[in-house]
Amino acid sequence: MPTTDVPYHRASIGAEEISEVVEVLKSGWLTTGPRVQEFERAFAEYVGCKHAIAVSSCTAALQLSLDAIGLEPQDEVLVPTYTFAATAEVVTYFGATPVLCDSVSGGFNIDTLDVERRITPRTRAIIPVHIAGHPCDLNAIHRLGDHHRLHVIEDAAHALPAVYHARRIGGISELTAFSFYATKTITTGEGGMLTTENDDFAVRARTMRLHGIKGDAWKRYSKSGSWYYEVIAAGYKANMTDIQAAIGQVQLKKSDEMCKRRTQIAQRYMDAFGALDELELPPLSRETVDSWHLFILRLKPERLDIERNDFIEEMKRRGIGTSVHFIPLHLQPFYAIRYGYRRGDFPYAEDAYSRCLSLPIFPDMTEAQIDTVIKVVQAIVMEHTRAGIAA
Ligand SMILES: Cc1ncc(COP(=O)(O)O)c(C=O)c1O
Missing domain, CATH: 3.40.640.10 (Type I PLP-dependent aspartate aminotransferase-like (Major domain))
Incomplete structure:
Protein backbone atom coordinates (compact mmCIF):
# COMPACT_ATOMS: atom_id res chain seq x y z
CA MET A 1 0.00 0.00 0.00
CA LEU A 252 -6.33 35.30 -11.83
CA LYS A 253 -3.65 35.08 -14.53
CA LYS A 254 -3.13 31.44 -13.52
CA SER A 255 -6.84 30.64 -13.24
CA ASP A 256 -7.24 28.90 -16.63
CA GLU A 257 -4.08 26.86 -16.17
CA MET A 258 -5.08 25.80 -12.64
CA CYS A 259 -8.56 24.86 -13.86
CA LYS A 260 -7.04 22.78 -16.65
CA ARG A 261 -5.03 20.84 -14.11
CA ARG A 262 -8.01 20.28 -11.80
CA THR A 263 -9.99 19.06 -14.82
CA GLN A 264 -7.23 16.54 -15.62
CA ILE A 265 -7.31 15.30 -12.02
CA ALA A 266 -11.10 14.97 -12.14
CA GLN A 267 -10.79 13.01 -15.38
CA ARG A 268 -8.25 10.66 -13.79
CA TYR A 269 -10.65 10.04 -10.89
CA MET A 270 -13.57 9.46 -13.25
CA ASP A 271 -11.57 7.05 -15.39
CA ALA A 272 -10.48 5.14 -12.30
CA PHE A 273 -13.80 5.07 -10.43
CA GLY A 274 -16.26 4.96 -13.35
CA ALA A 275 -16.02 1.17 -13.51
CA LEU A 276 -16.70 0.68 -9.78
CA ASP A 277 -20.36 -0.04 -9.07
CA GLU A 278 -19.78 0.80 -5.41
CA LEU A 279 -19.18 4.50 -6.18
CA GLU A 280 -21.22 7.30 -7.73
CA LEU A 281 -19.41 10.01 -9.70
CA PRO A 282 -20.20 13.75 -9.63
CA PRO A 283 -22.98 14.88 -11.99
CA LEU A 284 -21.93 16.23 -15.40
CA SER A 285 -23.82 18.14 -18.04
CA ARG A 286 -23.28 18.98 -21.71
CA GLU A 287 -24.30 22.61 -21.17
CA THR A 288 -21.68 23.36 -18.55
CA VAL A 289 -17.94 23.51 -18.08
CA ASP A 290 -17.14 22.87 -14.41
CA SER A 291 -14.48 24.67 -12.41
CA TRP A 292 -13.81 21.47 -10.43
CA HIS A 293 -13.37 23.26 -7.12
CA LEU A 294 -14.35 19.98 -5.46
CA PHE A 295 -14.48 16.35 -6.52
CA ILE A 296 -17.35 14.85 -4.52
CA LEU A 297 -17.56 11.09 -4.57
CA ARG A 298 -20.66 9.29 -3.27
CA LEU A 299 -20.62 5.79 -1.79
CA LYS A 300 -23.38 3.33 -2.63
CA PRO A 301 -24.40 1.87 0.74
CA GLU A 302 -26.24 -1.04 -0.86
CA ARG A 303 -22.91 -2.20 -2.33
CA LEU A 304 -20.52 -1.37 0.49
CA ASP A 305 -20.35 -2.56 4.08
CA ILE A 306 -18.52 0.59 5.18
CA GLU A 307 -20.23 3.87 5.93
CA ARG A 308 -19.01 7.28 4.81
CA ASN A 309 -17.58 8.32 8.22
CA ASP A 310 -15.56 5.11 8.49
CA PHE A 311 -14.48 5.43 4.86
CA ILE A 312 -13.07 8.87 5.71
CA GLU A 313 -11.30 7.42 8.77
CA GLU A 314 -9.78 4.69 6.57
CA MET A 315 -8.59 7.32 4.07
CA LYS A 316 -7.08 9.31 6.94
CA ARG A 317 -5.38 6.23 8.39
CA ARG A 318 -3.79 5.66 4.99
CA GLY A 319 -2.59 9.27 4.73
CA ILE A 320 -5.24 10.86 2.50
CA GLY A 321 -6.94 14.11 3.50
CA THR A 322 -10.63 14.39 2.61
CA SER A 323 -13.56 16.62 3.54
CA VAL A 324 -17.36 16.67 3.46
CA HIS A 325 -19.29 19.25 1.42
CA PHE A 326 -21.78 19.89 2.97
CA ILE A 327 -23.75 19.11 6.12
CA PRO A 328 -27.19 20.37 5.02
CA LEU A 329 -28.25 23.51 6.86
CA HIS A 330 -31.53 22.04 8.12
CA LEU A 331 -29.52 19.49 10.14
CA GLN A 332 -27.62 22.28 11.89
CA PRO A 333 -28.86 23.24 15.37
CA PHE A 334 -29.49 26.90 14.49
CA TYR A 335 -31.77 26.15 11.52
CA ALA A 336 -33.54 23.30 13.27
CA ILE A 337 -34.25 25.32 16.43
CA ARG A 338 -34.99 28.68 14.84
CA TYR A 339 -37.10 27.52 11.87
CA GLY A 340 -38.26 24.07 12.97
CA TYR A 341 -36.59 22.07 10.20
CA ARG A 342 -36.22 18.34 10.86
CA ARG A 343 -34.32 15.35 9.57
CA GLY A 344 -36.30 13.96 6.65
CA ASP A 345 -37.40 17.40 5.36
CA PHE A 346 -34.98 17.37 2.41
CA PRO A 347 -34.46 13.75 1.34
CA TYR A 348 -32.20 14.32 -1.68
CA ALA A 349 -29.82 16.62 0.20
CA GLU A 350 -29.71 14.21 3.14
CA ASP A 351 -29.03 11.28 0.85
CA ALA A 352 -26.14 13.11 -0.86
CA TYR A 353 -24.70 14.24 2.48
CA SER A 354 -24.86 10.78 4.04
CA ARG A 355 -22.83 9.23 1.23
CA CYS A 356 -20.37 11.94 0.15
CA LEU A 357 -16.73 12.70 0.62
CA SER A 358 -14.55 15.22 -1.20
CA LEU A 359 -11.22 13.98 -2.55
CA PRO A 360 -8.07 16.10 -2.89
CA ILE A 361 -8.13 18.11 -6.14
CA PHE A 362 -5.61 20.93 -6.26
CA PRO A 363 -3.44 22.07 -9.17
CA ASP A 364 -0.08 21.21 -7.59
CA MET A 365 -1.04 17.57 -6.98
CA THR A 366 1.61 15.30 -8.46
CA GLU A 367 0.78 12.28 -10.61
CA ALA A 368 2.10 10.13 -7.76
CA GLN A 369 -0.33 11.77 -5.33
CA ILE A 370 -3.25 11.23 -7.72
CA ASP A 371 -2.20 7.57 -8.12
CA THR A 372 -2.07 7.23 -4.34
CA VAL A 373 -5.58 8.62 -3.84
CA ILE A 374 -6.93 6.32 -6.56
CA LYS A 375 -5.21 3.24 -5.14
CA VAL A 376 -6.38 3.95 -1.61
CA VAL A 377 -10.00 4.47 -2.68
CA GLN A 378 -9.92 1.30 -4.81
CA ALA A 379 -8.37 -0.71 -1.97
CA ILE A 380 -10.97 0.39 0.60
CA VAL A 381 -13.77 -0.33 -1.87
CA MET A 382 -12.36 -3.80 -2.58
CA GLU A 383 -12.05 -4.58 1.12
CA HIS A 384 -15.65 -3.54 1.76
CA THR A 385 -17.63 -4.70 -1.27
CA ARG A 386 -20.74 -6.42 0.06
CA ALA A 387 -20.43 -10.16 -0.22
CA GLY A 388 -22.62 -11.63 -2.94
CA ILE A 389 -22.86 -8.35 -4.87
CA ALA A 390 -19.32 -8.19 -6.29
CA ALA A 391 -19.31 -9.22 -9.95
C1 LIG B 1 -21.02 27.78 -1.12
C2 LIG B 1 -20.26 28.81 -0.34
N1 LIG B 1 -20.76 30.05 -0.23
C3 LIG B 1 -20.12 31.01 0.45
C4 LIG B 1 -18.92 30.75 1.07
C5 LIG B 1 -18.27 31.84 1.86
O1 LIG B 1 -17.07 32.27 1.28
P1 LIG B 1 -16.12 33.26 2.10
O2 LIG B 1 -15.34 32.45 3.07
O3 LIG B 1 -15.25 33.88 1.03
O4 LIG B 1 -16.99 34.26 2.75
C6 LIG B 1 -18.35 29.48 0.99
C7 LIG B 1 -17.07 29.21 1.65
O5 LIG B 1 -16.62 28.13 1.84
C8 LIG B 1 -19.03 28.48 0.27
O6 LIG B 1 -18.55 27.23 0.17
Whole structure:
Protein backbone atom coordinates (compact mmCIF):
# COMPACT_ATOMS: atom_id res chain seq x y z
CA MET A 1 0.00 0.00 0.00
CA PRO A 2 1.40 3.46 -0.89
CA THR A 3 2.53 5.50 2.08
CA THR A 4 2.90 9.05 0.67
CA ASP A 5 0.56 11.40 2.51
CA VAL A 6 -1.74 13.54 0.37
CA PRO A 7 -3.21 16.66 1.99
CA TYR A 8 -6.80 17.56 1.25
CA HIS A 9 -5.72 20.89 -0.20
CA ARG A 10 -2.71 23.05 -0.77
CA ALA A 11 -2.94 26.53 -2.32
CA SER A 12 -0.79 27.13 -5.42
CA ILE A 13 1.21 30.13 -4.30
CA GLY A 14 4.44 30.81 -6.18
CA ALA A 15 7.32 33.28 -6.38
CA GLU A 16 5.23 35.77 -8.36
CA GLU A 17 2.53 36.13 -5.68
CA ILE A 18 5.26 36.58 -3.06
CA SER A 19 7.12 39.26 -5.03
CA GLU A 20 3.89 41.15 -5.82
CA VAL A 21 2.99 41.23 -2.13
CA VAL A 22 6.48 42.52 -1.33
CA GLU A 23 5.96 45.26 -3.96
CA VAL A 24 2.76 46.37 -2.26
CA LEU A 25 4.41 46.35 1.17
CA LYS A 26 7.26 48.48 -0.18
CA SER A 27 4.83 50.90 -1.85
CA GLY A 28 3.59 52.09 1.55
CA TRP A 29 -0.10 51.77 0.49
CA LEU A 30 -1.46 48.67 2.20
CA THR A 31 -5.22 48.92 2.13
CA THR A 32 -7.71 49.43 -0.73
CA GLY A 33 -5.94 51.26 -3.54
CA PRO A 34 -4.68 50.99 -7.12
CA ARG A 35 -4.07 47.24 -6.97
CA VAL A 36 -7.70 46.61 -6.01
CA GLN A 37 -8.84 48.70 -8.98
CA GLU A 38 -6.54 46.80 -11.35
CA PHE A 39 -7.75 43.46 -9.97
CA GLU A 40 -11.39 44.51 -10.40
CA ARG A 41 -10.80 45.51 -14.04
CA ALA A 42 -8.99 42.26 -14.84
CA PHE A 43 -11.69 40.19 -13.12
CA ALA A 44 -14.52 41.97 -14.98
CA GLU A 45 -12.79 41.27 -18.28
CA TYR A 46 -12.14 37.64 -17.34
CA VAL A 47 -15.73 36.72 -16.47
CA GLY A 48 -17.31 39.15 -18.94
CA CYS A 49 -19.30 41.39 -16.60
CA LYS A 50 -19.88 45.14 -16.40
CA HIS A 51 -18.90 45.77 -12.76
CA ALA A 52 -16.59 43.81 -10.46
CA ILE A 53 -16.36 45.00 -6.85
CA ALA A 54 -13.61 43.50 -4.71
CA VAL A 55 -14.59 42.74 -1.13
CA SER A 56 -13.33 41.00 1.99
CA SER A 57 -15.17 37.69 1.39
CA CYS A 58 -17.89 35.96 -0.59
CA THR A 59 -20.06 36.31 2.50
CA ALA A 60 -19.61 40.09 2.25
CA ALA A 61 -20.44 39.96 -1.49
CA LEU A 62 -23.69 38.11 -0.68
CA GLN A 63 -24.51 40.58 2.11
CA LEU A 64 -23.89 43.52 -0.23
CA SER A 65 -26.11 41.87 -2.87
CA LEU A 66 -29.01 41.57 -0.44
CA ASP A 67 -28.44 45.17 0.63
CA ALA A 68 -28.45 46.25 -3.02
CA ILE A 69 -31.86 44.68 -3.67
CA GLY A 70 -33.17 46.33 -0.47
CA LEU A 71 -34.00 43.15 1.46
CA GLU A 72 -36.36 43.81 4.36
CA PRO A 73 -37.26 41.92 7.56
CA GLN A 74 -40.60 40.59 6.23
CA ASP A 75 -38.91 39.09 3.15
CA GLU A 76 -38.02 35.49 2.36
CA VAL A 77 -35.05 34.29 0.33
CA LEU A 78 -34.85 30.82 -1.20
CA VAL A 79 -31.53 29.08 -0.59
CA PRO A 80 -30.41 25.46 -0.87
CA THR A 81 -30.10 23.44 2.30
CA TYR A 82 -27.08 21.81 0.67
CA THR A 83 -24.58 24.64 1.07
CA PHE A 84 -22.17 26.31 3.44
CA ALA A 85 -23.47 28.43 6.32
CA ALA A 86 -22.66 31.72 4.56
CA THR A 87 -25.35 31.40 1.85
CA ALA A 88 -28.22 31.50 4.35
CA GLU A 89 -26.78 33.41 7.28
CA VAL A 90 -26.57 36.63 5.23
CA VAL A 91 -30.36 36.62 4.89
CA THR A 92 -30.70 36.72 8.68
CA TYR A 93 -28.44 39.81 8.83
CA PHE A 94 -31.45 41.73 7.45
CA GLY A 95 -33.93 40.13 9.82
CA ALA A 96 -35.34 38.28 6.79
CA THR A 97 -36.05 34.53 6.55
CA PRO A 98 -33.95 32.02 4.63
CA VAL A 99 -36.27 29.37 3.16
CA LEU A 100 -34.40 26.15 2.52
CA CYS A 101 -34.84 24.04 -0.64
CA ASP A 102 -33.86 20.48 -1.51
CA SER A 103 -31.20 19.35 -3.99
CA VAL A 104 -31.93 17.77 -7.36
CA SER A 105 -32.25 14.01 -7.32
CA GLY A 106 -28.84 12.49 -8.11
CA GLY A 107 -26.97 15.79 -7.71
CA PHE A 108 -26.05 18.50 -5.24
CA ASN A 109 -27.43 21.73 -6.72
CA ILE A 110 -30.74 23.32 -5.79
CA ASP A 111 -33.87 21.73 -7.29
CA THR A 112 -35.84 24.30 -9.28
CA LEU A 113 -39.11 22.40 -8.82
CA ASP A 114 -38.67 22.56 -5.05
CA VAL A 115 -37.78 26.24 -5.33
CA GLU A 116 -41.03 26.86 -7.21
CA ARG A 117 -43.07 25.05 -4.56
CA ARG A 118 -41.67 27.29 -1.83
CA ILE A 119 -42.33 30.66 -3.48
CA THR A 120 -44.75 32.84 -1.47
CA PRO A 121 -45.87 36.48 -1.79
CA ARG A 122 -42.99 37.30 0.61
CA THR A 123 -40.25 35.75 -1.53
CA ARG A 124 -37.79 38.35 -2.84
CA ALA A 125 -34.81 36.41 -4.15
CA ILE A 126 -33.24 33.06 -4.98
CA ILE A 127 -29.60 32.28 -4.18
CA PRO A 128 -28.53 29.25 -6.24
CA VAL A 129 -25.13 27.77 -5.33
CA HIS A 130 -22.96 26.08 -7.96
CA ILE A 131 -21.85 23.25 -5.71
CA ALA A 132 -18.31 22.07 -6.45
CA GLY A 133 -18.23 24.46 -9.43
CA HIS A 134 -20.94 22.58 -11.36
CA PRO A 135 -23.31 25.28 -12.63
CA CYS A 136 -26.96 25.16 -11.60
CA ASP A 137 -29.79 25.10 -14.13
CA LEU A 138 -29.69 28.88 -14.49
CA ASN A 139 -32.18 29.05 -17.38
CA ALA A 140 -34.85 27.40 -15.25
CA ILE A 141 -33.96 29.58 -12.26
CA HIS A 142 -34.13 32.76 -14.35
CA ARG A 143 -37.48 31.69 -15.82
CA LEU A 144 -38.83 31.35 -12.28
CA GLY A 145 -37.22 34.63 -11.24
CA ASP A 146 -38.72 36.51 -14.20
CA HIS A 147 -42.16 34.96 -13.74
CA HIS A 148 -42.37 35.72 -10.00
CA ARG A 149 -40.32 38.98 -10.10
CA LEU A 150 -37.56 37.58 -7.90
CA HIS A 151 -33.91 38.63 -7.84
CA VAL A 152 -31.36 35.95 -8.70
CA ILE A 153 -28.11 36.21 -6.75
CA GLU A 154 -25.62 33.49 -7.64
CA ASP A 155 -23.41 32.11 -4.89
CA ALA A 156 -20.42 31.35 -7.11
CA ALA A 157 -17.99 30.69 -4.25
CA HIS A 158 -16.95 27.49 -6.08
CA ALA A 159 -17.53 28.56 -9.66
CA LEU A 160 -14.52 30.44 -11.00
CA PRO A 161 -14.03 29.74 -13.88
CA ALA A 162 -17.20 27.80 -14.69
CA VAL A 163 -19.27 28.14 -17.86
CA TYR A 164 -23.02 27.80 -18.41
CA HIS A 165 -24.33 27.66 -21.98
CA ALA A 166 -21.08 29.16 -23.33
CA ARG A 167 -21.10 32.08 -20.85
CA ARG A 168 -18.79 32.43 -17.88
CA ILE A 169 -20.43 32.46 -14.46
CA GLY A 170 -20.23 36.04 -13.23
CA GLY A 171 -21.71 37.71 -16.29
CA ILE A 172 -25.10 35.98 -16.36
CA SER A 173 -27.27 36.97 -13.37
CA GLU A 174 -28.03 40.35 -11.85
CA LEU A 175 -25.59 39.71 -9.01
CA THR A 176 -22.90 37.05 -8.49
CA ALA A 177 -20.66 36.47 -5.46
CA PHE A 178 -17.23 34.81 -5.67
CA SER A 179 -14.90 33.58 -2.92
CA PHE A 180 -11.11 33.79 -2.74
CA TYR A 181 -10.93 31.92 0.57
CA ALA A 182 -7.74 29.89 1.12
CA THR A 183 -9.10 26.66 -0.40
CA LYS A 184 -10.94 28.18 -3.36
CA THR A 185 -10.02 27.97 -7.06
CA ILE A 186 -8.12 31.23 -6.88
CA THR A 187 -7.20 32.66 -3.50
CA THR A 188 -6.22 35.87 -1.78
CA GLY A 189 -6.17 34.18 1.65
CA GLU A 190 -9.54 35.73 2.43
CA GLY A 191 -11.44 37.77 -0.13
CA GLY A 192 -14.29 37.90 -2.58
CA MET A 193 -15.75 39.64 -5.62
CA LEU A 194 -19.23 40.86 -6.39
CA THR A 195 -20.13 41.14 -10.07
CA THR A 196 -23.18 42.87 -11.48
CA GLU A 197 -24.60 44.29 -14.68
CA ASN A 198 -26.68 46.82 -12.76
CA ASP A 199 -25.11 50.32 -12.44
CA ASP A 200 -27.18 51.28 -9.37
CA PHE A 201 -26.29 48.06 -7.55
CA ALA A 202 -22.62 48.67 -8.32
CA VAL A 203 -22.68 52.21 -6.89
CA ARG A 204 -24.53 51.02 -3.79
CA ALA A 205 -22.17 48.08 -3.19
CA ARG A 206 -19.05 50.26 -3.63
CA THR A 207 -20.46 52.70 -1.07
CA MET A 208 -21.64 50.07 1.40
CA ARG A 209 -18.42 48.03 1.34
CA LEU A 210 -16.65 50.96 3.03
CA HIS A 211 -18.86 52.36 5.81
CA GLY A 212 -21.48 53.85 3.47
CA ILE A 213 -19.13 56.67 2.56
CA LYS A 214 -19.99 58.38 -0.74
CA GLY A 215 -17.50 58.34 -3.61
CA ASP A 216 -13.99 56.92 -3.50
CA ALA A 217 -13.68 56.76 0.27
CA TRP A 218 -10.47 54.75 0.06
CA LYS A 219 -8.73 57.72 -1.59
CA ARG A 220 -9.11 60.03 1.38
CA TYR A 221 -5.56 59.47 2.61
CA SER A 222 -4.00 59.69 -0.87
CA LYS A 223 -2.46 62.72 -2.59
CA SER A 224 -5.43 63.09 -4.93
CA GLY A 225 -7.99 62.53 -2.15
CA SER A 226 -9.68 64.95 0.23
CA TRP A 227 -10.17 64.83 4.02
CA TYR A 228 -13.88 65.53 3.56
CA TYR A 229 -16.21 62.51 3.55
CA GLU A 230 -19.92 61.97 3.67
CA VAL A 231 -21.63 58.97 5.26
CA ILE A 232 -24.85 58.42 3.32
CA ALA A 233 -25.83 55.04 4.84
CA ALA A 234 -24.82 52.83 7.75
CA GLY A 235 -22.43 50.69 5.71
CA TYR A 236 -20.13 47.75 6.37
CA LYS A 237 -16.39 47.18 6.60
CA ALA A 238 -16.01 44.83 3.65
CA ASN A 239 -13.26 46.28 1.47
CA MET A 240 -10.35 44.32 -0.01
CA THR A 241 -6.76 45.37 0.64
CA ASP A 242 -4.06 45.97 -2.00
CA ILE A 243 -2.07 43.14 -0.41
CA GLN A 244 -4.91 40.71 -1.16
CA ALA A 245 -5.50 42.20 -4.62
CA ALA A 246 -1.83 41.75 -5.54
CA ILE A 247 -2.12 38.03 -4.81
CA GLY A 248 -5.45 37.94 -6.66
CA GLN A 249 -3.99 39.53 -9.78
CA VAL A 250 -1.38 36.80 -10.10
CA GLN A 251 -3.87 34.04 -9.21
CA LEU A 252 -6.33 35.30 -11.83
CA LYS A 253 -3.65 35.08 -14.53
CA LYS A 254 -3.13 31.44 -13.52
CA SER A 255 -6.84 30.64 -13.24
CA ASP A 256 -7.24 28.90 -16.63
CA GLU A 257 -4.08 26.86 -16.17
CA MET A 258 -5.08 25.80 -12.64
CA CYS A 259 -8.56 24.86 -13.86
CA LYS A 260 -7.04 22.78 -16.65
CA ARG A 261 -5.03 20.84 -14.11
CA ARG A 262 -8.01 20.28 -11.80
CA THR A 263 -9.99 19.06 -14.82
CA GLN A 264 -7.23 16.54 -15.62
CA ILE A 265 -7.31 15.30 -12.02
CA ALA A 266 -11.10 14.97 -12.14
CA GLN A 267 -10.79 13.01 -15.38
CA ARG A 268 -8.25 10.66 -13.79
CA TYR A 269 -10.65 10.04 -10.89
CA MET A 270 -13.57 9.46 -13.25
CA ASP A 271 -11.57 7.05 -15.39
CA ALA A 272 -10.48 5.14 -12.30
CA PHE A 273 -13.80 5.07 -10.43
CA GLY A 274 -16.26 4.96 -13.35
CA ALA A 275 -16.02 1.17 -13.51
CA LEU A 276 -16.70 0.68 -9.78
CA ASP A 277 -20.36 -0.04 -9.07
CA GLU A 278 -19.78 0.80 -5.41
CA LEU A 279 -19.18 4.50 -6.18
CA GLU A 280 -21.22 7.30 -7.73
CA LEU A 281 -19.41 10.01 -9.70
CA PRO A 282 -20.20 13.75 -9.63
CA PRO A 283 -22.98 14.88 -11.99
CA LEU A 284 -21.93 16.23 -15.40
CA SER A 285 -23.82 18.14 -18.04
CA ARG A 286 -23.28 18.98 -21.71
CA GLU A 287 -24.30 22.61 -21.17
CA THR A 288 -21.68 23.36 -18.55
CA VAL A 289 -17.94 23.51 -18.08
CA ASP A 290 -17.14 22.87 -14.41
CA SER A 291 -14.48 24.67 -12.41
CA TRP A 292 -13.81 21.47 -10.43
CA HIS A 293 -13.37 23.26 -7.12
CA LEU A 294 -14.35 19.98 -5.46
CA PHE A 295 -14.48 16.35 -6.52
CA ILE A 296 -17.35 14.85 -4.52
CA LEU A 297 -17.56 11.09 -4.57
CA ARG A 298 -20.66 9.29 -3.27
CA LEU A 299 -20.62 5.79 -1.79
CA LYS A 300 -23.38 3.33 -2.63
CA PRO A 301 -24.40 1.87 0.74
CA GLU A 302 -26.24 -1.04 -0.86
CA ARG A 303 -22.91 -2.20 -2.33
CA LEU A 304 -20.52 -1.37 0.49
CA ASP A 305 -20.35 -2.56 4.08
CA ILE A 306 -18.52 0.59 5.18
CA GLU A 307 -20.23 3.87 5.93
CA ARG A 308 -19.01 7.28 4.81
CA ASN A 309 -17.58 8.32 8.22
CA ASP A 310 -15.56 5.11 8.49
CA PHE A 311 -14.48 5.43 4.86
CA ILE A 312 -13.07 8.87 5.71
CA GLU A 313 -11.30 7.42 8.77
CA GLU A 314 -9.78 4.69 6.57
CA MET A 315 -8.59 7.32 4.07
CA LYS A 316 -7.08 9.31 6.94
CA ARG A 317 -5.38 6.23 8.39
CA ARG A 318 -3.79 5.66 4.99
CA GLY A 319 -2.59 9.27 4.73
CA ILE A 320 -5.24 10.86 2.50
CA GLY A 321 -6.94 14.11 3.50
CA THR A 322 -10.63 14.39 2.61
CA SER A 323 -13.56 16.62 3.54
CA VAL A 324 -17.36 16.67 3.46
CA HIS A 325 -19.29 19.25 1.42
CA PHE A 326 -21.78 19.89 2.97
CA ILE A 327 -23.75 19.11 6.12
CA PRO A 328 -27.19 20.37 5.02
CA LEU A 329 -28.25 23.51 6.86
CA HIS A 330 -31.53 22.04 8.12
CA LEU A 331 -29.52 19.49 10.14
CA GLN A 332 -27.62 22.28 11.89
CA PRO A 333 -28.86 23.24 15.37
CA PHE A 334 -29.49 26.90 14.49
CA TYR A 335 -31.77 26.15 11.52
CA ALA A 336 -33.54 23.30 13.27
CA ILE A 337 -34.25 25.32 16.43
CA ARG A 338 -34.99 28.68 14.84
CA TYR A 339 -37.10 27.52 11.87
CA GLY A 340 -38.26 24.07 12.97
CA TYR A 341 -36.59 22.07 10.20
CA ARG A 342 -36.22 18.34 10.86
CA ARG A 343 -34.32 15.35 9.57
CA GLY A 344 -36.30 13.96 6.65
CA ASP A 345 -37.40 17.40 5.36
CA PHE A 346 -34.98 17.37 2.41
CA PRO A 347 -34.46 13.75 1.34
CA TYR A 348 -32.20 14.32 -1.68
CA ALA A 349 -29.82 16.62 0.20
CA GLU A 350 -29.71 14.21 3.14
CA ASP A 351 -29.03 11.28 0.85
CA ALA A 352 -26.14 13.11 -0.86
CA TYR A 353 -24.70 14.24 2.48
CA SER A 354 -24.86 10.78 4.04
CA ARG A 355 -22.83 9.23 1.23
CA CYS A 356 -20.37 11.94 0.15
CA LEU A 357 -16.73 12.70 0.62
CA SER A 358 -14.55 15.22 -1.20
CA LEU A 359 -11.22 13.98 -2.55
CA PRO A 360 -8.07 16.10 -2.89
CA ILE A 361 -8.13 18.11 -6.14
CA PHE A 362 -5.61 20.93 -6.26
CA PRO A 363 -3.44 22.07 -9.17
CA ASP A 364 -0.08 21.21 -7.59
CA MET A 365 -1.04 17.57 -6.98
CA THR A 366 1.61 15.30 -8.46
CA GLU A 367 0.78 12.28 -10.61
CA ALA A 368 2.10 10.13 -7.76
CA GLN A 369 -0.33 11.77 -5.33
CA ILE A 370 -3.25 11.23 -7.72
CA ASP A 371 -2.20 7.57 -8.12
CA THR A 372 -2.07 7.23 -4.34
CA VAL A 373 -5.58 8.62 -3.84
CA ILE A 374 -6.93 6.32 -6.56
CA LYS A 375 -5.21 3.24 -5.14
CA VAL A 376 -6.38 3.95 -1.61
CA VAL A 377 -10.00 4.47 -2.68
CA GLN A 378 -9.92 1.30 -4.81
CA ALA A 379 -8.37 -0.71 -1.97
CA ILE A 380 -10.97 0.39 0.60
CA VAL A 381 -13.77 -0.33 -1.87
CA MET A 382 -12.36 -3.80 -2.58
CA GLU A 383 -12.05 -4.58 1.12
CA HIS A 384 -15.65 -3.54 1.76
CA THR A 385 -17.63 -4.70 -1.27
CA ARG A 386 -20.74 -6.42 0.06
CA ALA A 387 -20.43 -10.16 -0.22
CA GLY A 388 -22.62 -11.63 -2.94
CA ILE A 389 -22.86 -8.35 -4.87
CA ALA A 390 -19.32 -8.19 -6.29
CA ALA A 391 -19.31 -9.22 -9.95
C1 LIG B 1 -21.02 27.78 -1.12
C2 LIG B 1 -20.26 28.81 -0.34
N1 LIG B 1 -20.76 30.05 -0.23
C3 LIG B 1 -20.12 31.01 0.45
C4 LIG B 1 -18.92 30.75 1.07
C5 LIG B 1 -18.27 31.84 1.86
O1 LIG B 1 -17.07 32.27 1.28
P1 LIG B 1 -16.12 33.26 2.10
O2 LIG B 1 -15.34 32.45 3.07
O3 LIG B 1 -15.25 33.88 1.03
O4 LIG B 1 -16.99 34.26 2.75
C6 LIG B 1 -18.35 29.48 0.99
C7 LIG B 1 -17.07 29.21 1.65
O5 LIG B 1 -16.62 28.13 1.84
C8 LIG B 1 -19.03 28.48 0.27
O6 LIG B 1 -18.55 27.23 0.17
